Amino acid sequence: MADIDTQNMIDQEEVLRPKMVTVEIAGKKYDVPEGITVIKALWYAGQEVIRGIGCLGGFCGACATYYRTKDDAKVRTCLACQMAVQDGMSFSMVPPFPARKAIYNIAELKDPKQDLFALYPEAPLCRNCNACTEACPQTIDVREGVWRAVFGDFKAVSEMFMDCVMCGLCVPVCIADIAPNLVALYASRVQGAHFTEKPERLEHRIKEIADGKYRDEWARVMKMNEQELAKVCAELK
Amino acid sequence: MDIHKLQEIVHKTRDARRKQTLPKYAPAERDTLIKKYHPDFRESAYRPIAFGPNAGEKTVRELAALLEGNSVVPMDLDLTPQHACDVLVVGGGGAGCAAALHAQAQGAKVILATKLRLGDSNTVMAQGGMQIAVTNEDSPVTHFLDTLKGGHMKNDHDLLKVMVEEGPSIAKWLLSLGVLFDRDADGNLHVKKGGGSSKPRLLTASDYTGLEIMRVLKDEVLNQKIQLLEFSAAVELLSDGKGTCTGAVLRDLDNQRFFVVAAKTVILATGGIGRLHIQGFPTSNHFGATGDGLAMSYRMGAKLMHIDTFQYHPSGAVYPEQLIGALVTEGIRSEGGHLVNARGERFVNELDTRDVVSSSIIRECEEGRGIRTMSGRIGVWLDTPLLEAEQGEGTLNKHFPAMVRQYERFGINIAKDPVLIYPTLHYQNGGVKIDVNGESDVKNLFVAGEASGGLHGRNRLMGNSLLDLMVYGKRSGLTAAARAQSGSQGKLTMEHVMKFKDEAKKHHVSADVISPMLFPAYAKKE
Ligand SMILES: Cc1cc2nc3c(=O)[nH]c(=O)nc-3n(C[C@H](O)[C@H](O)[C@H](O)COP(=O)(O)OP(=O)(O)OC[C@H]3O[C@@H](n4cnc5c(N)ncnc54)[C@H](O)[C@@H]3O)c2cc1C
Ligand code: SF4
Ligand code: SF4
Ligand code: FES
Numbered sequence: 162m163a164d165i166d167t168q169n170m171i172d173q174e175e176v177l178r179p180k181m182v183t184v185e186i187a188g189k190k191y192d193v194p195e196g197i198t199v200i201k202a203l204w205y206a207g208q209e210v211i212r213g214i215g216c217l218g219g220f221c222g223a224c225a226t227y228y229r230t231k232d233d234a235k236v237r238t239c240l241a242c243q244m245a246v247q248d249g250m251s252f253s254m255v256p257p258f259p260a261r262k263a264i265y266n267i268a269e270l271k272d273p274k275q276d277l278f279a280l281y282p283e284a285p286l287c288r289n290c291n292a293c294t295e296a297c298p299q300t301i302d303v304r305e306g307v308w309r310a311v312f313g314d315f316k317a318v319s320e321m322f323m324d325c326v327m328c329g330l331c332v333p334v335c336i337a338d339i340a341p342n343l344v345a346l347y348a349s350r351v352q353g354a355h356f357t358e359k360p361e362r363l364e365h366r367i368k369e370i371a372d373g374k375y376r377d378e379w380a381r382v383m384k385m386n387e388q389e390l391a392k393v394c395a396e397l398k
Numbered sequence: 399m400d401i402h403k404l405q406e407i408v409h410k411t412r413d414a415r416r417k418q419t420l421p422k423y424a425p426a427e428r429d430t431l432i433k434k435y436h437p438d439f440r441e442s443a444y445r446p447i448a449f450g451p452n453a454g455e456k457t458v459r460e461l462a463a464l465l466e467g468n469s470v471v472p473m474d475l476d477l478t479p480q481h482a483c484d485v486l487v488v489g490g491g492g493a494g495c496a497a498a499l500h501a502q503a504q505g506a507k508v509i510l511a512t513k514l515r516l517g518d519s520n521t522v523m524a525q526g527g528m529q530i531a532v533t534n535e536d537s538p539v540t541h542f543l544d545t546l547k548g549g550h551m552k553n554d555h556d557l558l559k560v561m562v563e564e565g566p567s568i569a570k571w572l573l574s575l576g577v578l579f580d581r582d583a584d585g586n587l588h589v590k591k592g593g594g595s596s597k598p599r600l601l602t603a604s605d606y607t608g609l610e611i612m613r614v615l616k617d618e619v620l621n622q623k624i625q626l627l628e629f630s631a632a633v634e635l636l637s638d639g640k641g642t643c644t645g646a647v648l649r650d651l652d653n654q655r656f657f658v659v660a661a662k663t664v665i666l667a668t669g670g671i672g673r674l675h676i677q678g679f680p681t682s683n684h685f686g687a688t689g690d691g692l693a694m695s696y697r698m699g700a701k702l703m704h705i706d707t708f709q710y711h712p713s714g715a716v717y718p719e720q721l722i723g724a725l726v727t728e729g730i731r732s733e734g735g736h737l738v739n740a741r742g743e744r745f746v747n748e749l750d751t752r753d754v755v756s757s758s759i760i761r762e763c764e765e766g767r768g769i770r771t772m773s774g775r776i777g778v779w780l781d782t783p784l785l786e787a788e789q790g791e792g793t794l795n796k797h798f799p800a801m802v803r804q805y806e807r808f809g810i811n812i813a814k815d816p817v818l819i820y821p822t823l824h825y826q827n828g829g830v831k832i833d834v835n836g837e838s839d840v841k842n843l844f845v846a847g848e849a850s851g852g853l854h855g856r857n858r859l860m861g862n863s864l865l866d867l868m869v870y871g872k873r874s875g876l877t878a879a880a881r882a883q884s885g886s887q888g889k890l891t892m893e894h895v896m897k898f899k900d901e902a903k904k905h906h907v908s909a910d911v912i913s914p915m916l917f918p919a920y921a922k923k924e
Pocket of ligand 1: 492520860861867
């Protein structure tokens with residue numbers, strides 16, 4: 162069997178030709194193994210990170226980071242837990258940005274599409290610079306989303322922003338002081354709460370439970386001993 | 399060997415495999431398989447807990463050490479409270495937010511403290527979905543039985559019955575807050591089939607179910623102006639000296655100072671333990687999943703349940719290196735993805751329960767039919783391109799955008815190439831024993847979500863956790879609020895901690911292990 166094992170071994174560049182690369186973390190140079198994630202590079206450099214780490218899986222947006230690759234003037238954004246380091250890269254984690262979130266009562270909104278302008282009066286002032294879209298590590302067309310929200314197409318917004326991890330990278334870049342992610346979240350919630358059909362079957366089920374439709378079945382099941390239960394369970398397909 | 403060379407066998411055998419149906423294991427075979435290969439049965443990884451409410455019971459060494467651990471709080475700390483409230487919720491994941499919202503809605507004064515930012519949690523990562531019996535072919539009773547079967551019949555029946563029955567009204571609550579569950583053409587909730595379930599029952603929001611729920615609940619916590627303390631870790635509970643919980647000591651992680659919150663009731667919603675890397679396993683969990691709630695409540699006398707059993711999710715990424723431990727959603731298998739060994743063979747019904755599937759992957763690898771990586775990992779293939787072959791090009795992109803993106807970032811196209819997976823430490827099946835209102839053995843100490851135990855038995859069924867969080871978040875929130883409104887604030891002491899220290903000394907347990915752990919120590923120190 163041992164030979165099967167070595168035959169079935171995936172070549173890994175980082176093991177075959179391990180290489181250290183030099184990166185610049187918040188202005189200081191460190192040597193770290195090529196290809197590890199930006200967060201692991203921080204750990205490798207001995208830094209404790211608490212502000213800047215959350216899920217470590219690309220979902221929470223806590224690890225928003227600015228980076229630049231060697232000899233390129235363009236500063237880009239990434240999620241530090243989802244980005245591999247390369248030689249000559251410079252990066253800094255992005256501190257929290259004091260964006261304003263509008264406070265509202267979702268159930269009591271009377272005219273939610275119009276209310277958007279009261280809650281986020283800056284939303285229609287978008288100047289089309291596209292900086293938000295360029296900043297988004299989830300490649301959402303953020304600018305388009307802001308416009309759709311302003312035009313009341315909340316459904317499109319909710320679909321476009323399903324990938325939004327709320328990293329907030331689209332916020333500090335906005336020259337019109339819009340927080341596009343918060344505008345989009347408002348539009349998405351409203352789409353769900355006000356403009357999506359109520360699922361009939363669910364209502365029906367809630368009523369069935371309230372009306373005691375399952376009472377007898379419960380009584381029967383809850384009385385069963387372990388063996389009887391095991392038998393019923395074994396019969397489930 | 400070049401990875402593409404190794405993957406050839408998966409492509410070559412695909413058509414033949416599509417015609418195959420693999421039966422699920424019979425109960426006796428399941429038991430043998432699990433006993434032989436599941437990490438829960440690796441004797442050497444376990445030891446008895448020396449003292450405390452679960453003295454003599456076995457758990458994994460990593461957890462036993464923390465349960466017996468020493469407090470980080472100086473015993474002469476001034477316990478004058480900086481904050482006071484009716485309900486202190488500890489933990490900002492799904493369970494914590496649900497608890498806080500429901501308690502606040504009852505008019506209670508709520509503080510929500512969490513050690514990272516609000517929402518940085520395991521909840522935000524849930525991709526597979528949430529089990530709720532909403533279709534005509536399905537019923538809460540069937541949901542109950544499926545869960546019981548998955549949990550090896552060890553589930554607490556009362557907890558479970560409450561959960562499945564309250565499921566539909568929880569779905570309604572989430573919809574009313576604006577959560578966008580996937581729909582069928584007729585407007586009904588779309589359901590998917592999950593591993594170990596006899597009926598399709600998973601509600602989803604693309605493969606971002608947890609993210610969608612978390613985004614909305616977070617926003618709602620802010621809308622309700624619930625007092626929020628971020629980067630504030632609970633490090634000790636406080637008692638009135640007679641065994642009732644009266645508050646907590648927290649640590650401000652920006653300046654390391656301790657501060658005290660007086661609370662008439664406390665709800666721990668601190669989540670799981672993945673970052674303890676039990677038995678050296680990589681994990682799918684968030685950075686703060688270190689079992690803090692277990693350690694704190696144990697010291698206060700709360701009994702724990704089923705803490706010898708953990709869930710190793712069958713599909714954790716093994717390659718590329720950057721993704722090690724990260725979850726590959728079960729959705730791929732639900733939609734028909736095959737698990738394939740190095741010989742190009744399937745070896746298990748992919749929709750069997752997680753413990754069975756994980757055990758069989760470990761078996762393949764131990765018996766030499768796994769695929770190795772040079773960095774010393776091993777795994778089997780998950781045939782993702784099969785979904786494109788079955789359901790048409792673009793299927794993965796449409797249904798699994800999060801997963802496509804995750805691999806794409808490291809140059810892997812999962813529509814073309816299968817991915818290498820191995821079980822990853824995923825979920826703590828047990829936890830603090832609670833009653834149907836979420837209360838532990840300690841009066842006024844509630845526990846909700848992954849930190850609690852009993853409901854899931856010895857193996858949680860996929861999609862049941864999200865429901866658990868919402869149902870028991872709600873119930874603990876409501877009960878705690880009512881309790882607080884009829885009670886008064888008790889004395890704040892650490893007497894139980896001092897007693898615990900004495901016990902530790904009596905049992906010759908070293909005082910060097912500090913718990914709760916709060917975070918894993920990943921930063922390289924030399
Ligand atoms: C990758 C992944 C995918 C999953 N997919 C699914 C799925 O599809 N369906 C499903 O049903 N379940 C799924 N699960 C399981 C489910 O998501 C979790 O069990 C559940 O989210 C746990 O919720 P919780 O609120 O109990 O804990 P968490 O969501 O983990 O929240 C715990 C919170 O407590 C905080 N905290 C911890 N300790 C302290 C402390 N000492 N002081 C203050 N705060 C503290 C944490 O920072 C965090 O905010 C998945 C889990 C993972 C990891
Ligand atoms: S839309 Fe904004 S907050 Fe959302 S992922 Fe993109 S940059 Fe981050
Ligand atoms: S950054 Fe602001 S102004 Fe520029 S396109 Fe985006 S929303 Fe409009
Ligand atoms: S830590 Fe959550 S997205 Fe990176």
